[in-house]
Amino acid sequence: MKDLMLSIIIPVYNIGPWIDRCVESVLPAVPENGEVLLVVGNSFDDSNTRCETWEKKNARIKVLHQSGRGLADARNCGVVNSRGTFLLYIDGDDFVDTAQLKWLLGQLENMDSRVQVVMTDYRMTDTSGSLIEEINQIGSQIAFSEDQSLLLQALKKKKCFWNVWRYLYRWDFLADNKIVFLENTLSEDMDYTTQVFAAQPVFAFAHCPFYRYCIGRGDSLMDRPSLKRLEDTVTHCVSGVLRMKETDAPYVSAFVAQYQFEYLLNLALCVELPEEDQQAAFALYRATRSVLREGCDGTARLFSYILHICPIPILAETFHITKMLKRVFKGSHRRTMIEKGY
Template structure:
């Protein structure tokens, strides 16, 4: 039986002893006190396990789970098995929360009868904080999304991100939807299944979550496993075609954007793409689905140009992007909107 008003905070832990105190302390210090903190030590080889145990001995709201290493998805799934709260929040163990985050999310969930509440977030670096003001305003009013508009925003990946973190979920919605194990970018495989169950989704624009940008994170160093994100988008595409046909073009657009990005990344990291097999796979997909992709991007001039050039030869698209970057550097072309510098740390 889930406890009304209680928030379960699931924190998967692996090789983050440098950051763990900051993360856990930010949860303990939340202004909303009716929480349980589930620390899942995913077989971490450093001191994370003992640090978690120390917290468990001194803080009655903390549960510590030790398990063999199985990856982020497996750790989250284990944490979910121990959740007893009406609500669930996921926090990555190198990130941290603003003190009022959970209180704000819970109060607004009750006020708007929202199944999921998403907060704004900072891209947090050692020396600065950045805020994406293209789609969010720090002083903006809460924004309600229906199921239909929610799925569009998720697929377009602008206002609504695929990230599992930074959101408050009604536990009953997510407890039977496990994360896919053994993949990177596991949230892309998971989020659309959750949002399909949501009737009301609320966006709080204020940044209440700090998303730490680590140079040594699993997504910072490129490997072929990064291509899991394309596999996730393709898997999601099948779901979109079945349940949200009107978003098929938007889904193709997302796959194309990511495919072009990763083709160029593979080109820059040719040593890991033996015989160009991964690039050939991307090229084959784009060639096979060319007419559908062309229809999907017909209203976006730059993507249409990139698709056309790529179909002639992938290197032409690389040259096109390089020329555009050079012209922007010379200020001949306008720079795109970027992130707002919010704070420089001393």
């Protein structure tokens, strides 16, 4: 696929301490005909000033001002103003491995022109960039492949696959299928990914874990549980399951099982919310638990039965305790690996 052009869309809002690292990691990988679109909102720190400085320093960087508010609006604004054959979304408080991204973009030049979406693996890090976890749904044995059967294999691994920054999207595929980010909602990546998968694109797959997803910033939306986030996540889980079941995609069952699994995982958040919001959270799960009856996943059906006979607050507390124990184990395992020099 010669002469393709890449547009990288980076929303920017109150991330002054992080945006320079992000741009510095991205820019060396961008071809001369590519563009980096910094979509700024009404930040009250120096984020916008930093972006304007970058725009003056490099012709491939362009600063755009949002037409509205929120992450979804920023991304939609970037898409409307982009010129690329392919789009890549990056969050401004994350960063990339420059060499890996450059390698991946090089693979696109010889890729089948029918490919519409490229799926990659990624790595979770802390704010310093130290590795927390490798997410290998594609697997290190796959450098780059257009074998469509790999999608089903990846979806069967219970890992988060709907983060939009782990994909490259062909612009005309998004336009032809009218795929946009749903605004005024949280966890919008889930709705967006449902739209993408329901359109049944032609995929390519690359293990290449170029993306570094940073957690633990503290003031990030993802670090703050809220009733709004739980409500929107559950809504996207339910709507995603129902929408996918209307398609004839060969990966429907695996997709549905993944969203049902995420639905169950979020049950733990019910007891992590402020006390005044917990009853509303429990009511939300009582009203939506029938989603676990959709599809053919045995675990989901079992928990559908359990949610109908056991008090939801008790189940939520059990999930929460399990989640905390898992974090302790992961932290201990990580410290051991560091001590051994891995």
